[in-house]
Amino acid sequence: MSTGFPLSRTTKPVPEAERAAILAAPGFGRYFTDHMASAVWTLDGGWHDSKVGPLEPFTLHPSAAVLHYAQEIFEGLKAYRHADGSVWLFRPEANARRFARSAKRLALPELPKEDFLASVEELIRADEPWVPRSTGEESLYLRPFMFASEAFLGVRPAARVIYSVIASPAGPYFASGVTGVTLWVSSKYTRSARGGTGAAKCGGNYAASLAAQIEAEQHGCDQVMYLDSAGEGDLEESGTMNLCLITSDGRLVTPALGTILEGVTRDTILALAADFGLTPVERSVSLNELRSGAADGSITEVFAAGTAAVVTPIVGFRGDGYEFTIGNGAPGKQTVALREHVLDIQYGRAEDKHGWMRRVL
Numbered sequence: 001m002s003t004g005f006p007l008s009r010t011t012k013p014v015p016e017a018e019r020a021a022i023l024a025a026p027g028f029g030r031y032f033t034d035h036m037a038s039a040v041w042t043l044d045g046g047w048h049d050s051k052v053g054p055l056e057p058f059t060l061h062p063s064a065a066v067l068h069y070a071q072e073i074f075e076g077l078k079a080y081r082h083a084d085g086s087v088w089l090f091r092p093e094a095n096a097r098r099f100a101r102s103a104k105r106l107a108l109p110e111l112p113k114e115d116f117l118a119s120v121e122e123l124i125r126a127d128e129p130w131v132p133r134s135t136g137e138e139s140l141y142l143r144p145f146m147f148a149s150e151a152f153l154g155v156r157p158a159a160r161v162i163y164s165v166i167a168s169p170a171g172p173y174f175a176s177g178v179t180g181v182t183l184w185v186s187s188k189y190t191r192s193a194r195g196g197t198g199a200a201k202c203g204g205n206y207a208a209s210l211a212a213q214i215e216a217e218q219h220g221c222d223q224v225m226y227l228d229s230a231g232e233g234d235l236e237e238s239g240t241m242n243l244c245l246i247t248s249d250g251r252l253v254t255p256a257l258g259t260i261l262e263g264v265t266r267d268t269i270l271a272l273a274a275d276f277g278l279t280p281v282e283r284s285v286s287l288n289e290l291r292s293g294a295a296d297g298s299i300t301e302v303f304a305a306g307t308a309a310v311v312t313p314i315v316g317f318r319g320d321g322y323e324f325t326i327g328n329g330a331p332g333k334q335t336v337a338l339r340e341h342v343l344d345i346q347y348g349r350a351e352d353k354h355g356w357m358r359r360v361l
């Protein structure tokens with residue numbers, strides 16, 4: 001494409017006072033900015049019509065393939081305002097690469113990395129006043145996505161596809177301090193099988209996870225912990241976040257890639273582990289190992305990693321007929337320190353030794 005995403009500004013922006021009220025308590029995913037980025041792909045014409053324009057509904061034919069066969073992928077990343085007013089992205093190239101991998105798995109067209117970055121950055125420039133002046137962990141959440149818009153009920157890759165980016169201001173994930181969560185180990189549902197779509201960030205994975213989430217809530221848990229679908233009893237991930245364990249002998253262990261989503265936050269934590277005196281290890285970890293490690297103290301901390309919450313301490317697990325806590329049931333010290341360090345890099349309070357930050361404004 002590489003014609004960029006030229007801006008045509010909305011004539012009806014959200015009034016300033018209303019925007020200020022929203023930014024004072026944005027929550028998550030509730031409010032949207034004035035603009036959106038979009039582009040269209042057709043089998044004959046490739047990518048075209050790239051632009052940033054007013055936020056508006058799509059018009060879709062009722063037979064649009066996405067509504068029937070869920071040919072859809074998405075990404076999630078944040079824009080951070082630093083104390084000097086500048087606005088930055090964190091490792092957006094990693095999101096662009098993952099978006100391309102997800103596209104391939106869902107038989108969607110690949111969006112060039114440059115276009116992914118241009119769409120996100122042009123949208124941020126158009127909606128600059130929506131990037132919160134952060135006093136804590138506020139950010140502008142960016143949601144790039146792509147879906148099959150062709151009107152056709154045949155089962156084959158769609159010949160018409162829409163790419164878009166929307167933006168939503170996000171408040172601090174843990175409004176009243178970082179608290180730990182309890183995970184439900186589902187023995188009924190899995191999220192991913194070998195050869196399936198577990199490594200792709202696609203809407204269908206999330207649709208399939210909702211019943212498991214209900215099951216978790218019915219058992220008094222916050223989220224689900226998925227095990228492998230082959231019945232090996234190996235830990236996978238929580239469905240929106242990757243799992244990490246800290247051991248008493250100084251290892252930071254996380255399940256190896258394959259059927260899990262390759263999180264940018266997971267990769268960031270692995271890269272930072274050494275700075276915290278931890279040896280990063282990617283391997284399979286069984287539920288039995290977790291249970292016995294929690295009981296004998298050889299597993300000292302557990303957390304989940306993902307863009308939305310950065311790092312979420314996990315303080316306990318529950319499953320069919322058992323439950324156990326990690327450590328003393330409070331968020332782990334290294335977990336909290338890792339979380340703070342990632343945030344310090346993202347908000348420009350710590351040196352960006354890895355060159356992860358990309359300035360937009």
Ligand SMILES: *Cc1c(COP(=O)(O)O)cnc(C)c1O
Pocket residue numbers: 076201237239240241242261262263264265266305306307308
């Ligand atoms: C997005 C996502 C994650 C976390 O990835 P980040 O890049 O760290 O935000 C983990 N698991 C699943 C299933 C996801 O969709």
